[in-house]
Amino acid sequence: xxxxxxxxxxxxxxxxxxxxxxxxxxxxxxxxxxxxxxxxxxxxxxxxxxxxxxxxxxxxxxxxxxxxxxxxxxxxxxxxxxxxxxxxxxxxxxxxxxxxxxxxxxxxxxxxxxxxxxxxxxxxxxxxxxxxxxxxxxxxxxxxxxxxxxxxxxxxxxxxxxxxxxxxxxxxxxxxxxxx
Numbered sequence: 001x002x003x004x005x006x007x008x009x010x011x012x013x014x015x016x017x018x019x020x021x022x023x024x025x026x027x028x029x030x031x032x033x034x035x036x037x038x039x040x041x042x043x044x045x046x047x048x049x050x051x052x053x054x055x056x057x058x059x060x061x062x063x064x065x066x067x068x069x070x071x072x073x074x075x076x077x078x079x080x081x082x083x084x085x086x087x088x089x090x091x092x093x094x095x096x097x098x099x100x101x102x103x104x105x106x107x108x109x110x111x112x113x114x115x116x117x118x119x120x121x122x123x124x125x126x127x128x129x130x131x132x133x134x135x136x137x138x139x140x141x142x143x144x145x146x147x148x149x150x151x152x153x154x155x156x157x158x159x160x161x162x163x164x165x166x167x168x169x170x171x172x173x174x175x176x177x178x179x180x
Contacts, residue, residue, distance in 0.1 A: 002016070007024060010024040012024070014028070048128075048132050051176075053136055053174070053179070053180040055180035059133055059136075059137045059140075059164060059165065066133075070122075130151070131148060131151055134148040139174075139176035140169035141167055141170065142174050
C-alpha cells in the first residue's frame with residue numbers, strides 16, 4: 001500500500017509522493033508521515049464529525065444509542081409522554097405550551113416547562129448528531145452530504161434510513177476518505 005500523509009492546510013490524506021494537495025491544491029510542506037497525526041477517535045469525532053465515512057454497522061449502532069438517549073430522557077422528564085403522544089403528539093404539546101389548561105390532559109402527567117426545555121435542547125443536539133452521522137454514511141456510499149437532507153423529509157426519511165442501513169459502502173477509498 002502506498003504511503004500517505006496529511007495536508008497541513010485541509011487535513012486531506014494524500015499520497016506521500018505528491019508535492020501539492022490533491023484536494024486544496026496548496027503546496028505540501030516537507031514530508032510529514034500520516035502516523036504522526038493518527039490519534040484515537042474522540043467522542044466528538046465519532047458522533048459529530050462531518051469528515052470521512054461511516055460504515056453501516058457503526059451508523060446503525062450510533063443511531064440506536066441516540067434514539068435510546070432520547071427515549072430515556074422523555075421517560076425521565078415526561079411520565080405521561082406516551083399518553084400525550086397518543087392523544088395528539090406535537091400539536092398537543094404546542095397547544096400545552098400556549099394554553100396548558102386547554103389540553104384536557106391531567107396536569108400531573110404534564111412535564112414542567114423547564115423539563116420540556118431540557119428535552120427540547122438535548123433532543124435538538126442529538127438530532128444534529130444523527131444528521132452528522134447521516135452525512136458521513138452518505139459519504140461512505142459515495143454521495144454528497146446534501147443527500148442527507150432527506151433525513152428531514154417525513155415518510156421519505158424511513159426509506160432513506162433503510163437505504164443507508166442496507167446498502168454496502170463503496171469499496172476502497174473514495175473522494176471522502178478511506179473505506180470505513
